[in-house]
Amino acid sequence: MNPTLTPAALAAKDAGTTLIIDVRGPGEYAAGHVPGALNLPLDSLPQLLGELRTAAARRELIVVCAAGMRSANACAQLAAAGVPATGLDGGTDAWRAAGLPVETAAQPERNVWAMDRQVRFTAGSLVLLGLAGSLVTPWAALLSAGIAGGLVYSGVSNTCGMAVMLGKLPFNRPRPAALAPVREALQRA
Numbered sequence: 001m002n003p004t005l006t007p008a009a010l011a012a013k014d015a016g017t018t019l020i021i022d023v024r025g026p027g028e029y030a031a032g033h034v035p036g037a038l039n040l041p042l043d044s045l046p047q048l049l050g051e052l053r054t055a056a057a058r059r060e061l062i063v064v065c066a067a068g069m070r071s072a073n074a075c076a077q078l079a080a081a082g083v084p085a086t087g088l089d090g091g092t093d094a095w096r097a098a099g100l101p102v103e104t105a106a107q108p109e110r111n112v113w114a115m116d117r118q119v120r121f122t123a124g125s126l127v128l129l130g131l132a133g134s135l136v137t138p139w140a141a142l143l144s145a146g147i148a149g150g151l152v153y154s155g156v157s158n159t160c161g162m163a164v165m166l167g168k169l170p171f172n173r174p175r176p177a178a179l180a181p182v183r184e185a186l187q188r189a
Contacts, residue, residue: 002075004089007098010034010062019059019189021052021085022092023074024066025172027112032102034064034088034095039105040182042070043173045077051186053083059189061085066116067093069158118166123147 010018020037022029029039040048042065055061061078063085065071071087078085088095096102113121126147133140154160166172 004087006089007095018062019055020062022064023070028114030105035103038182038185049081055186055189056083064088065091067091115163119162
């Protein structure tokens with residue numbers, strides 16, 4: 001179990017002693033993030049482990065996402081690599097709910113939907129496809145049933161396999177050049 005901070009506890013910390021890493025996609029980050037956070041999407045984390053290790057030796061590493069699941073995953077990956085990190089309990093959703101300010105950034109060159117919107121669109125499309133296909137063959141309804149089962153499991157387990165899969169698509173991954181500013185900021189931290 002990785003340690004977490006409440007939004008109020010993070011807001012009370014001295015910004016000079018912490019380094020906040022937002023592991024959401026670039027579009028989600030641009031729409032609103034904890035002030036001062038660096039954007040390092042979860043799938044890109046392994047590429048900058050060395051820099052994160054060095055930065056964590058100088059400052060407390062706080063990992064943030066939308067609701068806390070991706071940041072918990074990131075903290076677990078960092079812990080496995082020997083890098084201490086703390087998550088933000090409830091993520092930026094809890095940060096906003098606490099009435100704390102968010103910063104916005106320029107939208108990335110590609111206009112990418114937020115992950116939850118991509119999941120809703122994909123799940124809905126697959127359910128409709130299964131229902132339409134069931135007019136041709138009753139077996140197609142199994143697609144809709146499978147998606148429904150996956151959504152129930154996602155709600156119960158508070159994980160989302162569809163989001164993990166969608167996150168691996170090229171448009172959800174930052175371009176390699178997009179990591180250069182993060183690498184530089186980690187080296188300065």
